[in-house]
Amino acid sequence: xxxxxxxxxxxxxxxxxxxxxxxxxxxxxxxxxxxxxxxxxxxxxxxxxxxxxxxxxxxxxxxxxxxxxxxxxxxxxxxxxxxxxxxxxxxxxxxxxxxxxxxxxxxxxxxxxxxxxxxxxxxxxxxxxxxxxxxxxxxxxxxxxxxxxxxxxxxxxxxxxxxxxxxxxxxxxxxxxxxxxxxxxxxxxxxxxxxxxxxxxxxxxxxxxxxxxxxxxxxxxxxxxxxxxxxxxxxxxxxxxxxxxxxxxxxxxxxx
Amino acid sequence: xxxxxxxxxxxxxxxxxxxxxxxxxxxxxxxxxxxxxxxxxxxxxxxxxxxxxxxxxxxxxxxxxxxxxxxxxxxxxxxxxxxxxxxxxxxxxxxxxxxxxxxxxxxxxxxxxxxxxxxxxxxxxxxxxxxxxxxxxxxxxxxxxxxxxxxxxxxxxxxxxxxxxxxxxxxxxxxxxxxxxxxxxxxxxxxxxxxxxxxxxxxxxxxxxxxxxxxxxxxxxxxxxxxxxxxxxxxxxxxxxxxxxxxxxxxxxxxxxxxxxxxxxxxxxxxxxxxxxxxxxxxxxxxxxxxxxxxxxxxxxxxxxxxxxxxxxxxxxxxxxxxxxxxxxxxxxxxxxxxxxxxxxxxxxxxxx
Ligand SMILES: Nc1ncnc2c1ncn2[C@@H]1O[C@H](COP(=O)(O)OP(=O)(O)OP(=O)(O)O)[C@@H](O)[C@H]1O
Ligand SMILES: [Mg+2]
Numbered sequence: 001x002x003x004x005x006x007x008x009x010x011x012x013x014x015x016x017x018x019x020x021x022x023x024x025x026x027x028x029x030x031x032x033x034x035x036x037x038x039x040x041x042x043x044x045x046x047x048x049x050x051x052x053x054x055x056x057x058x059x060x061x062x063x064x065x066x067x068x069x070x071x072x073x074x075x076x077x078x079x080x081x082x083x084x085x086x087x088x089x090x091x092x093x094x095x096x097x098x099x100x101x102x103x104x105x106x107x108x109x110x111x112x113x114x115x116x117x118x119x120x121x122x123x124x125x126x127x128x129x130x131x132x133x134x135x136x137x138x139x140x141x142x143x144x145x146x147x148x149x150x151x152x153x154x155x156x157x158x159x160x161x162x163x164x165x166x167x168x169x170x171x172x173x174x175x176x177x178x179x180x181x182x183x184x185x186x187x188x189x190x191x192x193x194x195x196x197x198x199x200x201x202x203x204x205x206x207x208x209x210x211x212x213x214x215x216x217x218x219x220x221x222x223x224x225x226x227x228x229x230x231x232x233x234x235x236x237x238x239x240x241x242x243x244x245x246x247x248x249x250x251x252x253x254x255x256x
Numbered sequence: 257x258x259x260x261x262x263x264x265x266x267x268x269x270x271x272x273x274x275x276x277x278x279x280x281x282x283x284x285x286x287x288x289x290x291x292x293x294x295x296x297x298x299x300x301x302x303x304x305x306x307x308x309x310x311x312x313x314x315x316x317x318x319x320x321x322x323x324x325x326x327x328x329x330x331x332x333x334x335x336x337x338x339x340x341x342x343x344x345x346x347x348x349x350x351x352x353x354x355x356x357x358x359x360x361x362x363x364x365x366x367x368x369x370x371x372x373x374x375x376x377x378x379x380x381x382x383x384x385x386x387x388x389x390x391x392x393x394x395x396x397x398x399x400x401x402x403x404x405x406x407x408x409x410x411x412x413x414x415x416x417x418x419x420x421x422x423x424x425x426x427x428x429x430x431x432x433x434x435x436x437x438x439x440x441x442x443x444x445x446x447x448x449x450x451x452x453x454x455x456x457x458x459x460x461x462x463x464x465x466x467x468x469x470x471x472x473x474x475x476x477x478x479x480x481x482x483x484x485x486x487x488x489x490x491x492x493x494x495x496x497x498x499x500x501x502x503x504x505x506x507x508x509x510x511x512x513x514x515x516x517x518x519x520x521x522x523x524x525x526x527x528x529x530x531x532x533x534x535x536x537x538x539x540x541x542x543x544x545x546x547x548x549x550x551x552x553x554x555x556x557x558x559x560x561x562x563x564x565x566x567x568x569x570x571x572x573x574x575x576x577x578x579x580x581x582x583x584x585x586x587x588x589x590x591x592x593x594x595x596x597x598x599x600x601x602x603x604x605x606x607x608x609x
Contacts, residue, residue, distance in 0.1 A: 074488045074490050079490075088484070088488070090489045092474075094548035103475070103478055104475070118470060
């Protein structure tokens with residue numbers, strides 16, 4: 001088996017006449033952390049939604065650890081080992097932190113098919129541990145999500161992905177609403193993943209963060225990839241040039 | 257792969273409310289049934305003052321408990337749908353559909369009562385499946401979808417009844433039902449208490465378990481808050497929607513078949529009042545109309561409150577035409593009160609770390 005975690009071939013998504021994603025060929029290797037950058041509306045979140053089965057792609061192939069996959073929904077993607085922090089967070093507003101962390105994969109006190117009983121205590125303890133491990137500060141884990149600030153919500157969503165071991169983590173602008181300290185914490189979580197060799201796709205507009213954290217930068221423009229840059233061989237100015245369309249790598253010339 | 261299997265600390269049983277909210281006084285007001293319980297007490301007090309203790313004597317209790325049980329079996333699944341952000345008004349047609357199915361098969365055609373019961377429940381499953389599938393596939397608001405199936409099923413029930421029997425009212429004599437079915441679904445316990453009360457209690461226990469102690473409950477709440485997010489978080493929202501619609505339609509058919517066996521006959525046109533009554537019971541019970549918030553016990557309190565107002569009027573000197581006014585006012589008060597409680601709950605900040 002090769003060392004490719006995720007590969008997309010000619011991945012395409014049209015919303016009616018809107019070509020949100022067009023022929024994207026993307027490769028992520030074992031242990032690699034890759035950033036996806038691009039202007040608003042470049043198709044970054046759309047790319048994530050196709051991989052995680054939130055939407056069904058118009059065309060193209062997705063290979064996960066070498067096997068073609070067609071996730072019918074996010075649940076299947078997660079069962080296959082893809083943990084995602086969506087830009088929209090995907091939290092249940094009326095539930096508390098523990099319920100959200102374990103939503104869809106609850107801890108059970110009694111595992112008996114239809115008569116399974118929830119282990120509230122276990123979930124609360126695991127939540128406290130997870131928050132501690134990830135350094136996320138939530139004043140009260142009994143609060144429902146609707147009573148939390150945008151940043152706290154984001155922290156919960158991130159803690160959720162970091163609590164479970166995954167074969168691929170995707171984070172769509174995870175620090176967009178965070179303060180300085182919280183951003184630093186999230187970056188620490190990401191560094192932890194790196195140390196543990198867990199692959200990551202990070203979508204971010206934050207140049208400093210991207211250069212701090214990842215190995216490679218892929219730039220999206222109007223639904224296409226227009227550059228694929230190793231961090232050591234590029235700098236912020238060049239990346240900006242690719243984002244804005246001032247430059248296009250020759251191999252992606254059709255994106256211009 | 258997940259840490260679901262990680263050794264968890266041995267835990268002793270702990271009721272949900274404590275686990276979630278701690279034991280501080282504010283925590284209790286946060287529970288969805290808090291307002292509903294107060295409303296129930298207020299209504300009991302009201303009728304004690306204006307009607308004496310008559311409605312708390314056995315005969316009085318039976319009168320409202322019978323109403324509550326028939327309504328309650330439908331109200332809980334309707335309430336769960338509302339918690340999940342959906343609405344099912346087709347129950348109004350499913351109750352007569354259940355009665356007519358069992359009456360036509362067992363009473364008119366002289367087939368086995370069990371075949372009739374099975375057919376009535378199966379009809380519930382089919383209509384529920386149609387409702388759920390239409391909602392899932394079209395994403396048309398469920399009010400419209402179930403309004404459609406409400407009228408469609410009314411037409412089907414009326415048309416087929418006339419076609420098969422030539423009438424709109426079919427007898428189901430006790431000897432056709434047989435002693436066993438009569439005992440299980442259509443007896444008066446102690447002469448006045450309908451056996452459906454026992455079913456209601458048993459089903460309520462089941463619902464409490466599933467909604468508050470098994471993973472399914474959280475999934476329903478998550479769906480009601482934001483369906484898209486729940487789906488992205490990995491909840492099988494479509495399957496759950498389907499199950500809930502099947503539950504509500506089948507529950508309505510069950511109530512219908514019980515009534516047919518109890519009263520030894522079935523009519524085409526019974527059941528429309530259940531639509532509004534169920535919604536009132538659910539809302540008075542503290543379920544948030546916008547979804548995501550509520551409890552089974554709250555719905556039970558709401559159902560009891562409705563039934564007591566509905567029947568309590570007979571124990572007062574008031575003209576019974578006023579009962580609708582009381583129910584209307586009660587509904588408004590309940591909604592306002594629930595909102596107040598909810599706001600208090602949200603602004604209340606527990607000290608517990
Ligand atoms: N459900 C949809 N229906 C129609 N068009 C859509 C839909 N979702 C996204 N689009 C369009 O697809 C394009 C790409 O959107 P996408 O959300 O992927 O951008 P993005 O790169 O994530 O931007 P941002 O940085 O603002 O998050 C946009 O032009 C958007 O308007
Ligand atoms: Mg985006």
